[in-house]
Amino acid sequence: MLSKYRWWRDAVIYQVYVRSFLDSTGDGVGDLAGVRAGLPYLKKLGVDGIWLSPFYPSPQHDHGYDVADYRDVDPLFGDLAEFDLLMAAARRLGVKVLLDIVPNHCSSEHPAFRAALDAAPGSAARARFHFADGRGPEGAEPPNNWHAMFGGPAWTRVDDGQWYLHMFTPEQPDWNWRDPEVAADFESTLRFWLDRGVDGFRIDVAAGLFKHPDLPDSDDPEADARTRDSVNPLAWNQPEVHDVWRRWRAVCEEYTARDGRERLLVGEVSVPTAREHALYVRPDELHQAFFFDLLGAPWDADAFRKVISEAMQDIAGTGSTVTWVLNNHDQVRTVTRYGEPATEGSGLGAARARAAALLMLALPGAAYIYQGEELGLPEVVDLPDDVLTDPIFRRTGNRARIRDGCRVPLPWSGQASPFGFTSGVEGAKPWLPQPSYFAEYATDRALADTRSFWHLYRDGLQLRASLPQLGEGELRWLDSAPGVLAFTRGDGVVCAVNFGTAPAPAPVSGSPLLSSGPCPAGVLPGSTAAWWIGDL
Numbered sequence: 001m002l003s004k005y006r007w008w009r010d011a012v013i014y015q016v017y018v019r020s021f022l023d024s025t026g027d028g029v030g031d032l033a034g035v036r037a038g039l040p041y042l043k044k045l046g047v048d049g050i051w052l053s054p055f056y057p058s059p060q061h062d063h064g065y066d067v068a069d070y071r072d073v074d075p076l077f078g079d080l081a082e083f084d085l086l087m088a089a090a091r092r093l094g095v096k097v098l099l100d101i102v103p104n105h106c107s108s109e110h111p112a113f114r115a116a117l118d119a120a121p122g123s124a125a126r127a128r129f130h131f132a133d134g135r136g137p138e139g140a141e142p143p144n145n146w147h148a149m150f151g152g153p154a155w156t157r158v159d160d161g162q163w164y165l166h167m168f169t170p171e172q173p174d175w176n177w178r179d180p181e182v183a184a185d186f187e188s189t190l191r192f193w194l195d196r197g198v199d200g201f202r203i204d205v206a207a208g209l210f211k212h213p214d215l216p217d218s219d220d221p222e223a224d225a226r227t228r229d230s231v232n233p234l235a236w237n238q239p240e241v242h243d244v245w246r247r248w249r250a251v252c253e254e255y256t257a258r259d260g261r262e263r264l265l266v267g268e269v270s271v272p273t274a275r276e277h278a279l280y281v282r283p284d285e286l287h288q289a290f291f292f293d294l295l296g297a298p299w300d301a302d303a304f305r306k307v308i309s310e311a312m313q314d315i316a317g318t319g320s321t322v323t324w325v326l327n328n329h330d331q332v333r334t335v336t337r338y339g340e341p342a343t344e345g346s347g348l349g350a351a352r353a354r355a356a357a358l359l360m361l362a363l364p365g366a367a368y369i370y371q372g373e374e375l376g377l378p379e380v381v382d383l384p385d386d387v388l389t390d391p392i393f394r395r396t397g398n399r400a401r402i403r404d405g406c407r408v409p410l411p412w413s414g415q416a417s418p419f420g421f422t423s424g425v426e427g428a429k430p431w432l433p434q435p436s437y438f439a440e441y442a443t444d445r446a447l448a449d450t451r452s453f454w455h456l457y458r459d460g461l462q463l464r465a466s467l468p469q470l471g472e473g474e475l476r477w478l479d480s481a482p483g484v485l486a487f488t489r490g491d492g493v494v495c496a497v498n499f500g501t502a503p504a505p506a507p508v509s510g511s512p513l514l515s516s517g518p519c520p521a522g523v524l525p526g527s528t529a530a531w532w533i534g535d536l
């Protein structure tokens with residue numbers, strides 16, 4: 001009985017970055033009909049569900065993380081009828097669907113913000129955002145010294161002289177969650193999508209929402225922009241946010257009580273320590289929160305062991321499970337991050353990325369896979385400046401080239417761009433150019449080659465689903481050679497990763513069940529991970 005309610009605890013969710021997944025209209029931008037067409041591919045891969053990046057009406061200043069209407073579909077991606085078709089197809093295939101909800105900020109085109117601009121200082125319309133008078137002569141200085149995460153001041157001045165707060169870009173004004181209407185409106189949004197059948201939400205900037213009530217100056221105002229992380233202790237991780245997650249959890253429980261289907265809240269929680277992270281996943285708050293420390297760890301056995309141990313100790317102790325992630329739409333892809341030139345597909349970075357995947361899939365908890373990770377796509381590092389669309393690039397004076405290279409549209413088939421990404425229209429161009437070497441990574445080639453990343457992920461997912469030890473089974477570290485991590489899961493499943501480049505003795509004598517590269521019995525080659533079943 002219990003297991004029916006706990007599907008998310010060890011689920012593997014595939015992140016669909018909609019605009020780069022599959023384009024059904026030939027306009028060069030992926031869409032919801034494309035996602036529907038790709039569902040059988042994802043089912044074959046063996047994931048439990050998908051998380052859809054924001055597809056709501058938006059001027060796309062931050063690719064949909066600037067929402068102008070939380071309860072509709074942008075014509076760029078389809079419409080509500082297409083969304084319903086996608087939900088129905090996913091339901092038929094048994095694939096869960098999570099939406100991306102963005103509660104910290106909206107678009108400057110959102111009607112509530114337009115109304116606030118039209119209203120007077122001190123009005124109820126302005127109270128839904130953070131409007132304040134400036135400092136200094138004629139209020140010409142911002143109300144405080146905070147900088148936005150994407151660079152530049154966190155305040156923009158409007159025509160009547162007041163300023164409004166935006167922790168990302170000026171086109172993304174922050175909601176004021178101390179205004180009860182904001183909370184009520186978001187609850188209506190949750191219900192709108194839950195009524196359409198979604199299985200839950202990935203919550204953007206889930207440690208945001210509340211700011212220190214006095215909006216005081218910060219001792220280190222540029223810390224967020226410098227670290228590209230939510231570290232300003234006055235702007236993030238305020239205690240009041242936990243009440244919001246309790247209320248959202250109660251809404252989810254209400255739906256579960258009706259039909260027995262448990263809805264999932266998974267937060268993008270970026271806070272300084274695993275212990276603070278654990279507060280977000282207490283039993284009456286979020287079900288899960290991405291644990292980014294694994295993604296941030298260098299390719300080093302001790303570093304990986306430390307973050308895994310901390311997560312197990314602090315997060316698993318809450319009754320939730322750790323939510324592992326190695327890639328997403330904001331980060332350099334593992335193949336490149338772990339040390340490989342982007343144009344070569346079979347070197348060290350690829351071997352390490354394969355090993356990291358097997359490690360992640362062997363850990364207790366849930367795992368998120370970012371589209372293209374299953375193809376071993378490298379980061380596209382040589383996009384010309386004039387095609388870059390990440391607001392971070394422009395806001396850092398064309399310096400920080402961070403997030404376009406992992407967002408290049410997927411290659412599906414063929415020898416030349418658009419590699420089957422766009423359909424039907426002759427000469428259609430993907431919204432970001434695909435390099436010619438994407439041909440090597442196309443899904444049709446990956447499916448045909450049993451040595452591909454795709455087969456490794458598929459085999460890993462199949463085994464994970466069939467071995468009960470890999471679900472809730474306990475993790476126990478084994479003694480191992482320097483540079484090697486080895487652990488058992490539950491009774492009888494062993495996983496080991498060799499972070500070094502020289503071969504090490506394998507922890508189990510027989511042949512592995514699955515390995516990330518060639519792995520003769522008794523040996524664990526460098527940059528390789530393997531799973532065994534058997535006695536130690």
Ligand code: NOJ
Nearest residue numbers: 062065102168204205330
């Ligand atoms: C986190 C999202 O992953 C990122 O893409 C976005 O730019 C920021 N939140 C702001 O919404």
